[in-house]
Amino acid sequence: MATQCLQQISRKSCNSMVRLLAIASALCAASFAAAQTPPELNPLTRTAALPHVLQQTAASPSADAESSSGQCQVHVVANDVIVSDHEREETGYHVQPPGIIPQPGEWPYFAWSDTPLGVVRSQDGSGYLFFGSDGGCHENCNNQNARGGSITVSQGTLDHPLGEPMGDPNPPVYEFAFPISTNMPADIDYAGGGPVYRVPDGEPGAGSLLIVYHIERSTKPAFWSWSGIAKSVDEGKTWQDLGLILSVPHAYDANGAADIGDNALVPYTDPTTQQKYFYIFFPHHCWTSNTAECSDFTFISVARAPYETLLSAAAAGNSLSNMFLKYYNGEWNQTGLGGLASETFPGVTGETDGDYQIVWSAYRNRFVAMVDNSQYIAYGESVDGTYWPPMQVLYKEPNLLATVGYANAVGLGEDPAILGHTFYSYYTDWPIPYNPWQPATLNRLTVTTAATVTSVQPNVATAGGAAFTLIVFGEHFVKDSIVMWDGSPRATTFVSATQINAQILASDIAGAGQASVAVSNPDPCGGLSNAQPFTVYP
Numbered sequence: 036m037a038t039q040c041l042q043q044i045s046r047k048s049c050n051s052m053v054r055l056l057a058i059a060s061a062l063c064a065a066s067f068a069a070a071q072t073p074p075e076l077n078p079l080t081r082t083a084a085l086p087h088v089l090q091q092t093a094a095s096p097s098a099d100a101e102s103s104s105g106q107c108q109v110h111v112v113a114n115d116v117i118v119s120d121h122e123r124e125e126t127g128y129h130v131q132p133p134g135i136i137p138q139p140g141e142w143p144y145f146a147w148s149d150t151p152l153g154v155v156r157s158q159d160g161s162g163y164l165f166f167g168s169d170g171g172c173h174e175n176c177n178n179q180n181a182r183g184g185s186i187t188v189s190q191g192t193l194d195h196p197l198g199e200p201m202g203d204p205n206p207p208v209y210e211f212a213f214p215i216s217t218n219m220p221a222d223i224d225y226a227g228g229g230p231v232y233r234v235p236d237g238e239p240g241a242g243s244l245l246i247v248y249h250i251e252r253s254t255k256p257a258f259w260s261w262s263g264i265a266k267s268v269d270e271g272k273t274w275q276d277l278g279l280i281l282s283v284p285h286a287y288d289a290n291g292a293a294d295i296g297d298n299a300l301v302p303y304t305d306p307t308t309q310q311k312y313f314y315i316f317f318p319h320h321c322w323t324s325n326t327a328e329c330s331d332f333t334f335i336s337v338a339r340a341p342y343e344t345l346l347s348a349a350a351a352g353n354s355l356s357n358m359f360l361k362y363y364n365g366e367w368n369q370t371g372l373g374g375l376a377s378e379t380f381p382g383v384t385g386e387t388d389g390d391y392q393i394v395w396s397a398y399r400n401r402f403v404a405m406v407d408n409s410q411y412i413a414y415g416e417s418v419d420g421t422y423w424p425p426m427q428v429l430y431k432e433p434n435l436l437a438t439v440g441y442a443n444a445v446g447l448g449e450d451p452a453i454l455g456h457t458f459y460s461y462y463t464d465w466p467i468p469y470n471p472w473q474p475a476t477l478n479r480l481t482v483t484t485a486a487t488v489t490s491v492q493p494n495v496a497t498a499g500g501a502a503f504t505l506i507v508f509g510e511h512f513v514k515d516s517i518v519m520w521d522g523s524p525r526a527t528t529f530v531s532a533t534q535i536n537a538q539i540l541a542s543d544i545a546g547a548g549q550a551s552v553a554v555s556n557p558d559p560c561g562g563l564s565n566a567q568p569f570t571v572y573p
Contacts, residue, residue, distance in 0.1 A: 125202030168227025485562030
């Protein structure tokens with residue numbers, strides 16, 4: 036049954052399927068509806084879950100700012116639909132260049148975003164650029180040589196990633212379909228990319244963009260994928276392939292499967308040597324005959340390449356294929372293409388296996404991961420990227436048969452690569468089982484370590500009154516939370532994660548007016564909460 040599912044539906048769909056086989060064996064038959072779309076064009080294809088981890092559970096968050104593993108405890112304060120299904124479909128009619136979508140309005144078309152979104156500021160500072168993949172067909176759509184995937188670029192805001200006006204944005208969305216390349220294996224039927232890095236001023240190739248792309252060969256019954264890097268000097272409209280950089284440690288197997296994930300380049304300075312690298316995190320998802328795990332299967336592995344060396348080679352248009360070394364048994368000694376890699380996430384669970392998007396957070400001074408596995412979105416942290424403690428589940432898809440995927444982490448400031456105490460996580464949502472992209476929306480979680488204040492008691496006083504104790508109710512208070520009265524700290528007593536008390540001075544209510552009450556949690560797991568009003572009557 037599992038073999039049939041893997042052959043008939045995509046990785047992301049089959050991830051949900053494997054979980055559900057224990058509930059109802061008839062569900063696999065329902066997946067045949069998705070089989071009407073060729074697997075290489077069925078874009079719910081980024082994760083493989085395993086039966087042997089399904090009985091494990093994620094670590095429960097505590098009331099402290101940090102868990103026993105030293106991770107910040109984060110929570111979701113909003114979950115919004117950012118791009119509706121209608122807006123996505125309408126945009127497909129206006130994508131440039133003309134003809135890149137052969138038949139707008141007919142499936143498969145503008146299946147966006149089929150990778151995690153990459154987000155950077157535009158060079159002129161007028162907005163943000165969003166990079167993803169259109170998983171729909173672009174070549175030979177009516178035969179077995181169909182080819183899907185692309186790199187799309189849109190210019191918009193954090194609230195409108197496809198730009199405005201809705202459905203017909205100005206500037207328009209551009210797509211780039213990778214041409215056949217000698218750098219790629221034969222018979223590739225999918226090529227797309229999303230995670231992107233803007234080369235900073237003062238570095239070789241300053242201002243150019245580097246994207247990690249993902250290619251697939253899914254000739255039944257096999258499924259195989261690789262990762263590579265491409266460069267753009269025109270803000271993402273066209274790309275130059277710089278070669279493959281990552282693969283599993285096995286040659287292509289016509290009866291097997293391998294997934295290397297969708298990855299991002301993460302600049303990081305080794306604190307021991309002070310040498311700067313690009314880290315890239317990936318899974319070694321590998322099966323033989325589509326069902327038996329390879330002995331070197333991993334959930335999170337890591338490779339790195341020297342930062343300056345890579346940028347210099349990219350600026351010159353040279354191949355990057357031999358740049359990366361994988362981390363294996365405590366050493367950086369295995370080649371990116373074909374080398375072995377260690378598991379860095381031994382505490383993986385059935386809620387935290389899946390696809391990982393990982394960035395560096397200078398605010399928290401550690402790596403931050405967002406992971407989705409079709410049903411859950413989780414959060415994790417690592418001090419050095421070579422070991423990941425258990426992660427926290429942030430969101431569970433309420434519809435057991437629906438699918439979520441491609442969760443990322445985006446900062447709210449001028450540079451979206453810089454995460455503060457609050458950040459966004461965009462993800463793609465497919466609410467109808469086994470019917471990908473009909474409909475589909477782009478959703479956004481707002482994730483924070485800041486507290487939430489729901490009420491204060493009392494919330495009024497009379498001018499000239501005496502000092503008093505203010506009771507503050509809310510969520511996510513920690514032992515070092517501080518009540519802020521009109522922006523100034525007040526002596527605070529921690530009662531619980533939902534209550535703290537503050538000593539308000541007589542001088543605070545000496546005159547009539549309105550004050551604001553907020554709560555500040557300490558860095559690096561901190562932030563300032565929302566405010567509640569306090570009225571002082573004459």
